[in-house]
Amino acid sequence: MISVLPLWRHQRFRRVFVPAVIAVLLLLLWQGTVVLGQVPEYLFPSPLVVAQTLISDWQLLGAALLNTLKITLTSFLLAIIVGVLIAFGFVQSRTLETALFPYAVLLQVTPVVAIAPLIIIWIQNTTLALVVCSSLVALFPIISNTTLGLRSVSPNLLAYFQLCRANRRQTLWRLRVPSALPYFFAALRIASGLALIGAVVAEFVAGTGGANTGLAYQILQSGYQLNIPRMFAALVLISLTGIILFTSMSILSRLTIGHWHESEA
Template sequence: MTDIPESASPPRLAGAGGGQSGGFSYERLLRIVIPLVMLAALVGLWAWYVTAYKVPKYILPGPDLVVQSLVNDWGVLGPALLVTLSITFQALAIALVGGVLIAILFASSRWVEVALSPYMVILQVTPIVAIAPLILIYTSTTQQALLICAWIVAFFPVLSNTTQGLKSTDHNLLNLFELYGASRWQTLFLLKLPAALPYFLAGLRIAGGLALIAAVVAEFAAGSAGAGSGLAFRLLESQYRLNIPRLFAALILLCVTGVAIFGATSLLSHLLLRRWHESAIRREN
């Protein structure tokens, strides 16, 4: 028999090693290029349809008119966007703090969860359009009413996901912490909260988009108007005046804002989980 040298190693598969990083870069590039190409194709189809069939601008404006309206009306749309973003981020911040604190309370005491969870569900399933006028009656300003409405919608995903994450802590690790005499606070901060982080980040991605949607819907329901109004009022104003290019411009601003919020929360999730959690680690085989 022929002896095999100890230093011999099995042949490497094609694409393994250094080629894998190149493949990953190529795949990441495709994920950026393909959506951009699709967007360009849709915009081109939109422009062709409007031109070919001579669609009036008060029915469907072309992309050039929408961009022109976005530039010319930025003095109106820009401040409205800032108002909507202010309500969105304030509601999201309050939802994150309140959702995490109540989730910790639920995970610490089953009886507190039994007593309060039905009312949290009621807040979630009640249509915000139905309760926005009622909230407007009991608040001193419209902005407070909009903030409460946006918070109600964004609160539940953070609460439910974080509660589920805290309850999903590995029981073997809990037993190990008890074995070493860890206190409840040590167990919470060193074990339960890190274990619940992926669940919390998933709830954050959902709550970010819902806070924006709720801010717009609540403004529709509240019927706010004036110089300090958000994009919802500008949408209604454009509709009433048949200024459809401005309406499309406001819609595009809302869409871009929603995508940016989702992208930011997804990036935060990736940065926090990429080194240790299975959902963010790339498989080697």
């Protein structure tokens, strides 16, 4: 117990240890409730059954995970590129922002499940259609946060740049971009999860079978076949993927700006 106390004083250790303990307690509660209540597997499988299904069906679920992950990462990268370019344009021109920002909001408030069928019909390539649907979901946080960050510069520093007769390009790259990094990485944490959500929802709408199917299709098929343990296993993989994406963006943010910005202290 004495050896644990020095570790407990570290905030990062508590950030990992406390959620891990809660997760173990929830899994034990889940397992105990299912076993003591004698709940059938086809209604609510226990964590052990889900783990066994992950192992036995890994060849099927692993391939589906790779396909979903491919769509998610491609969409996420596309949303970053397009979102940053649009944010740069908004900052350089108020007129452009006034004209186009309402349409960015329109894309955000329109449910992807409503427009995904149209996109799938218009784009004959199913993979490309899924990427477009997922990118639209992840695009708005990057546009809004990056634009806000690029505008949230110190007035004194901006006045100093103007005093030094810095042009727009110099002000953008040497002042606005460094100031926007905390906002940008916050957007990445949000958009990474939204890209995964968009990919899964688009897969549900597409409902395509065959070799290149994702986790959403496996969930649909498991529901049709009443294979509830496999459905839970696919849900676990989706959840773990989202956690890994969010954690990766947090680590990237800490490595990039943690040494100079108080938001990652």
